[in-house]
């Protein structure tokens with residue numbers, strides 16, 4: 001069964017112009033997909049529609065055969081607690097909880113037995129040792145990003161949504177975050193990531209290219225050169241920049 005199956009998705013913010021036009025895609029367990037496209041092409045809107053934070057105007061978004069477009073907010077919250085996790089720039093962490101509490105919260109809400117050794121290991125892996133008691137406002141953007149990844153590694157959700165997960169990280173931290181994200185596959189988690197970074201995109205099973213809210217191309221396991229070539233072609237068509 002597909003973890004997520006999207007059929008003929010459209011979204012309009014104003015009821016007149018469509019930001020997303022007729023998007024269809026599907027993802028199986030442990031599969032991963034990157035969404036790429038120029039700035040303003042609708043990448044973030046697509047991601048927010050897929051996770052239900054924006055209610056898409058038309059089409060179907062089936063998560064394990066349930067249409068998340070029509071779920072009540074109670075059911076959606078349940079998905080957010082148990083099945084989905086998010087690695088976003090701004091809304092990752094709860095500001096009144098420290099690093100350790102943030103990492104544990106979702107898992108403990110799901111009554112998962114917390115493995116202290118595992119938490120330590122994850123913190124070490126992500127270079128967050130010593131930050132357990134720090135509050136999110138005391139961390140850099142990159143560190144906050146890593147706390148969200150640590151939380152996901154502990155939770156093992158069905159699906160992770162990431163918007164530019166390495167966007168605020170230096171090269172070394174990006175590399176370790178990518179390594180960690182790869183491990184999500186081994187625990188059976190599927191990933192949907194919005195990125196302008198070809199290094200992130202090539203780690204995914206498929207890369208989807210958006211232009212003006214339309215799906216232009218899906219490629220399996222592209223190389224960096226293939227990605228750059230597609231962008232050059234998109235630029236020729238539109239005079240647009242990668243981002």
Ligand SMILES: Nc1ncnc2c1ncn2[C@@H]1O[C@H](COP(=O)(O)OP(=O)(O)O)[C@@H](O)[C@H]1O
Pocket residue numbers: 013019037038039040041042043044045046243
């Ligand atoms: N909340 C919103 N209300 C109205 N228009 C929006 C909203 N969010 C995004 N848009 C518009 O939708 C288009 C796609 O934006 P976005 O999905 O953020 O693109 P990307 O992530 O590819 O840069 C842009 O023209 C943007 O201005």
Ligand SMILES: [Mg+2]
Pocket residue numbers: 043044045
């Ligand atoms: Mg965006």
